[in-house]
Amino acid sequence: MDMLARREHAPAELAAKLRKRDFETADIDEVIDDLLADDLLSSRRYTEAIVNSRVRRGVGPVRIRADLARMEIDEALIEQVLEEAAIDWFELADSVRHKQFGATLPEQYKERARQMRFLQRRGFDFDCIRATFDAD
Numbered sequence: 855m856d857m858l859a860r861r862e863h864a865p866a867e868l869a870a871k872l873r874k875r876d877f878e879t880a881d882i883d884e885v886i887d888d889l890l891a892d893d894l895l896s897s898r899r900y901t902e903a904i905v906n907s908r909v910r911r912g913v914g915p916v917r918i919r920a921d922l923a924r925m926e927i928d929e930a931l932i933e934q935v936l937e938e939a940a941i942d943w944f945e946l947a948d949s950v951r952h953k954q955f956g957a958t959l960p961e962q963y964k965e966r967a968r969q970m971r972f973l974q975r976r977g978f979d980f981d982c983i984r985a986t987f988d989a990d
Contacts, residue, residue: 855894857871858889858894858895861903862896862899862900862903863895863900864897864900864922864925864926864927865886865890865895865897865926866925866926867900867925868886868889868895869882869883869886872885897927897928897931898931898935900925900927901922901927901931901932901935902935902939904918904921904922904925905918905935905936905939906939908921908977909939909941909946912946912949912950912953912976913976913977914943914946914947914973914976914977914978914979914982915936915941915943915977915978915979916977916978916979917976917977918932918936918977919932919936920977943978943979943982944981944982944985944986946978946982947973947976947978947982947983947985947986948985948986950973950976950978951969951972951973951986954969954972955969955972959987966987969987970983970987973986
């Protein structure tokens with residue numbers, strides 16, 4: 855309960871933490887099932903919290919999906935939460951680029967490529983990146 859009081863956890867994440875503390879696998883499974891049944895542990899709430907947190911930090915959908923998949927969150931749930939969040943990924947990519955590099959779009963290919971790689975590492979797909987640099 856101490857772990858859940860601090861922040862939301864994915865079921866797989868909580869199970870891994872409990873395994874590190876040398877609890878038996880059967881006990882861990884039982885506790886996880888009980889917490890899920892009592893709605894004290896929720897994959898949906900965890901997914902929503904991660905999406906909101908990552909968007910505030912300027913992270914794109916590709917990286918968010920990868921982060922959640924690493925926590926063994928169901929792909930359908932990820933897509934549903936991302937869709938419900940109704941985020942304008944093009945606008946977010948543009949504001950992240952603007953915040954990092956300024957308002958002026960680079961004219962030199964080398965600088966343009968550097969900024970594109972930055973956005974790609976942040977988790978934006980090619981369409982968002984391209985729209986950011988094609989906007990005038």
